[in-house]
Structure formats: structure tokens, C-alpha cells
Amino acid sequence: MNIITVINQKGGVGKTTLVFNLAMSAVEQGKSVLVIDLDTQGNASQILTGDIGINRIFVNGSDDLFLPEFAGINPTRTEHGVDLIHGHKGIDRIDNVKEVEELAYSGALRARIRQLPYDVVIVDTPPAIGVRHMAPLYWSDRVLIPLEPELSSVAGLQDVLAALELARPLNPGLRWMAVLNRVKKAAKSHREVSDAVRAMYGDSVVSELTDRTAVADSRQQEKPQPVWKYRGSDRKLRTLWQDFCVQIVC
Incomplete structure (x- = not known):
């Protein structure tokens, strides 16, 4: 099993788009997801089901995983x-x-999650710090931290790295x-922050995904599509996203 958590303490950095595309890549590789x-x-949940009201269905939700009476x-x-x-x-x-x-930060919950019958598990997390933000760090094999090239997002990265150190004794x-x-490659501030992040973190920065309308449009279709299958994506954009997702979920 490969458990991937997508996380940042700052909202609006594209976590959900990444979760959807990573899941679709894993399916295309023949994995159970x-x-x-x-x-x-x-x-x-809304993107995967097409049901905008699913967030008002309070049974069989992800909170059940955390209950002692699981x-x-x-x-x-x-x-x-x-x-x-x-x-x-x-x-x-x-x-x-x-x-x-007590359960969330225990080996018992880690074992519960890792016994689920899937090849790949992808976790989408809330931006606010708390048990739903921290607990997946105890289960996961990999943590993917998306950040926009802005100082506030970089601060969120540093906060996540501090949280990772808390999880390392168990994981x-x-x-x-x-x-x-x-x-935005045309924005000087984006180029400067991107260069600074790469200088600080080196090979841990695994890709740079540009701000393109087709990325947002691909998940706004009647049936959302991964970026590389959306007709509005050019060849370079398709290759960039497909190669990136394969790299993460393989």
C-alpha cells in the first residue's frame, strides 16, 4: 500500500485538484484507489461524485475512521x-x-488505515491545524505539499515540515x-519565490506546475477529467501533469 497525504496549512493552494489527478493517474496504472x-x-468528494450536496451527508464519512467503535x-x-x-x-x-x-496519534489507527484493501490511498486534508491535519502524517508513506510561490504559502510549508517532525517517532x-x-512565469515575484524555494529545499521540490486555465476547466466538466485527457490542454501541459502524477503515485 502507498498512502499519500496532500497537505498545506494554507488553503487555496490546489490540494483538491492534485488529489483528483493523482487518483486518476493511479487508476490508469491499474491500481485500486x-x-x-x-x-x-x-x-x-464533490468532484469525484458529481454531487454538490455530498458534504451534507453525515453517514459513512471520513470521521468514522477516527471513532473508537470503528x-x-x-x-x-x-x-x-x-x-x-x-x-x-x-x-x-x-x-x-x-x-x-488519543487514537489518532496511536499505532492502532495507523494499523487500521494500513489494513484497508487498496494499492493507493490518497488523503485530502483541511487547511486548519488539528487532528484531521496531523493524524495522516502518522499513516502516510509520502506527503505532498503544494504551495503557490508566495511568502504566505512558503510559511505554510515550513509549518508542515515542523508537523512532520512530530510524526517521525511513530512513522x-x-x-x-x-x-x-x-x-505565473511572467510574474517576477513568482520567479523569485520559486527560485528561493528550490535553493532552500533542492530535490524535495519535485515539480513546478504553471497557472493555466485548462487545469481549472478540466475539473469543471460535466464529468471531470484529468488534465492530460482534457481537450483544452495543450501537449506540453498534458505531459507535465501526467509525468508528475505518475512520479508521485508509482
Whole structure:
């Protein structure tokens, strides 16, 4: 099993788009895929199901994974070939609950997640720090940190790296990667911040994804598509996204 958590403490950095495209890449590689949506907004769940009201369905959600009385999962099978444990507006009920926190940061919950019958599990996290933000760091093999080339987003990266160190005693093999996302190459400030991030973190910055309308449009279709299958994407953009996603989920 390969568990990938997509995380940043700053919202609006493109986590959900990355989650969707990573999941589609894994399906294309013949892998069984589960997406765990831990965000109350449930954006990844809406994209995968086409149901904008799924974040108001309070049963069989991702909060069930954290309950001491866990009795197994009942995922939604989506038309994309991806199984989903959806996010909803009520999952914050597990925040600041002592029993949940004790389980969340334990080897027991890590074992529970890692016994799920999937080749690839992709976790979408909320931007706010808390149990749903921290706990996946104890389960994961890889953490992908998207950031826009802005100082506030870089600060979010540094906060995530500090959180990773807290998880390492239980999960010493955890690896992290950063991706610069929504980069405007014509913007001097974006170029400067991108160069600074690469200078600080070197090979841990695995790709640079440009700010292109086709990326947003690809997931706004009646049936959302990965960037490399969307007709509005040019060849260079398709290759960039496809190669990047294969690199992360392989």
C-alpha cells in the first residue's frame, strides 16, 4: 500500500485538484484507489461524485475512521473507478475530543488505515491545524505539499515540515515532497519565490506546475477529467501533469 497525504496549512493552494489527478493517474496504472476526504468542505468528494450536496451527508464519512467503535468502511464507488470516503460539514465533531486524539496519534489507527484493501490511498486534508491535519502524517508513506510561490504559502510549508517532525517517532520512513503550483512565469515575484524555494529545499521540490486555465476547466466538466485527457490542454501541459502524477503515485 502507498498512502499519500496532500497537505498545506494554507488553503487555496490546489490540494483538491492534485488529489483528483493523482487518483486518476493511479487508476490508469491499474491500481485500486481510495480517496479519504478529511475536509469539511468536501470539495474532492464533490468532484469525484458529481454531487454538490455530498458534504451534507453525515453517514459513512471520513470521521468514522477516527471513532473508537470503528466497524469498517462503506466507501462510495465513483464513476471514475475511485473509491471514496467522503468529507462533510459534520466531520469536525471529532476535533478536540480526547478519545479521538488519543487514537489518532496511536499505532492502532495507523494499523487500521494500513489494513484497508487498496494499492493507493490518497488523503485530502483541511487547511486548519488539528487532528484531521496531523493524524495522516502518522499513516502516510509520502506527503505532498503544494504551495503557490508566495511568502504566505512558503510559511505554510515550513509549518508542515515542523508537523512532520512530530510524526517521525511513530512513522520514521515518512517522506515529503513539495510542488510549486499555479506558478505565473511572467510574474517576477513568482520567479523569485520559486527560485528561493528550490535553493532552500533542492530535490524535495519535485515539480513546478504553471497557472493555466485548462487545469481549472478540466475539473469543471460535466464529468471531470484529468488534465492530460482534457481537450483544452495543450501537449506540453498534458505531459507535465501526467509525468508528475505518475512520479508521485508509482
